Amino acid sequence: MSVPIKVAVIGAGGRMGKEVVKLVLEDQELELVAAVDRSAGEVDAGSLVGLPTCGVTVTSDLELAFVEGKPDVMVDFTTPQSAFMNTEMAIKHHVRPVIGTTGFTPEQIKELDKQCIEKGIGGLIAPNFSIGAILMMKFAAQASKYFPHLEIIEYHGDQKLDAPSGTAIKTAEMIVEGRKELRQGNPNEEEIIEGSRGGYYGGFRIHSVRLPGVFAQQEVIFGGFGQTLKIRHDSYERAGYMPGVKLGIQKVMEYTGMIYGFDNFID
Numbered sequence: 174m175s176v177p178i179k180v181a182v183i184g185a186g187g188r189m190g191k192e193v194v195k196l197v198l199e200d201q202e203l204e205l206v207a208a209v210d211r212s213a214g215e216v217d218a219g220s221l222v223g224l225p226t227c228g229v230t231v232t233s234d235l236e237l238a239f240v241e242g243k244p245d246v247m248v249d250f251t252t253p254q255s256a257f258m259n260t261e262m263a264i265k266h267h268v269r270p271v272i273g274t275t276g277f278t279p280e281q282i283k284e285l286d287k288q289c290i291e292k293g294i295g296g297l298i299a300p301n302f303s304i305g306a307i308l309m310m311k312f313a314a315q316a317s318k319y320f321p322h323l324e325i326i327e328y329h330g331d332q333k334l335d336a337p338s339g340t341a342i343k344t345a346e347m348i349v350e351g352r353k354e355l356r357q358g359n360p361n362e363e364e365i366i367e368g369s370r371g372g373y374y375g376g377f378r379i380h381s382v383r384l385p386g387v388f389a390q391q392e393v394i395f396g397g398f399g400q401t402l403k404i405r406h407d408s409y410e411r412a413g414y415m416p417g418v419k420l421g422i423q424k425v426m427e428y429t430g431m432i433y434g435f436d437n438f439i440d
């Protein structure tokens with residue numbers, strides 16, 4: 174068996190970070206060498222996620238974690254305020270960053286790409302690690318060339334602040350890139366109740382459903398002569414992001430520079 178990739182998890186006490194700690198502890202191709210969180214306290218990382226103790230104590234000192242643990246890869250699920258500095262620190266120590274934290278600016282990504290190239294290491298910033306969600310977006314963009322009439326419906330929990338979701342917007346952008354311009358529906362259509370036809374984007378409509386009990390789902394419905402096609406993705410829990418995180422950890426070992434977007438790894 175090949176040597177496991179040494180991983181440091183930053184934000185180890187958070188909702189996503191705990192899933193990553195579990196992933197790393199339970200996967201023989203990965204080895205947890207450091208767990209960093211600024212508010213979890215000095216607990217064993219295994220106990221923190223409900224697994225047997227693993228001998229790695231959660232620390233709040235990122236630099237010490239890099240010096241002592243000597244990780245190959247850092248996985249960061251923290252906050253937009255700290256992720257940029259964490260990433261710079263990782264690159265400084267030749268640790269390849271895999272970043273799930275959202276909110277990086279294009280300038281920051283460019284700067285981090287430069288730093289990765291200078292150190293000769295790979296990095297990944299991926300706002301969505303769900304392989305299924307990325308395939309759903311790609312398939313929808315492909316289908317829109319043959320079925321140009323479509324609507325997007327996305328479903329999220331009732332406490333979500335933004336509508337439509339980032340994934341719905343990204344899907345719409347990808348569709349518009351490939352689809353010939355087309356304003357769908359009857360030009361004389363009237364909305365009896367305002368908003369009932371959803372949000373308008375590039376000729377089609379996006380509908381946002383918000384309900385308790387829902388995690389994250391999206392479907393793109395295409396209508397043609399005598400037929401409809403539905404492309405749908407359902408996320409039920411955070412564990413669904415983990416196959417993507419693992420692929421990211423493996424991929425960053427193979428190239429130099431910072432890649433933005435997990436879709437770059439999926440043909």
Ligand code: NAD
Nearest residue numbers: 184186187188189210211212251255273274275300301302
């Ligand atoms: P969370 O609030 O549950 O966890 C964040 C954790 O990071 C907390 O435990 C906090 O103590 C810790 N933290 C904050 N700053 C730190 C620092 N400087 N050093 C060490 N630890 C620090 O948040 P979450 O729900 O796990 O989400 C984290 C990020 O991941 C958000 O930006 C979210 O948008 C993003 N996210 C990305 C994906 C994806 O697929 N890429 C999926 C879900 C969430």
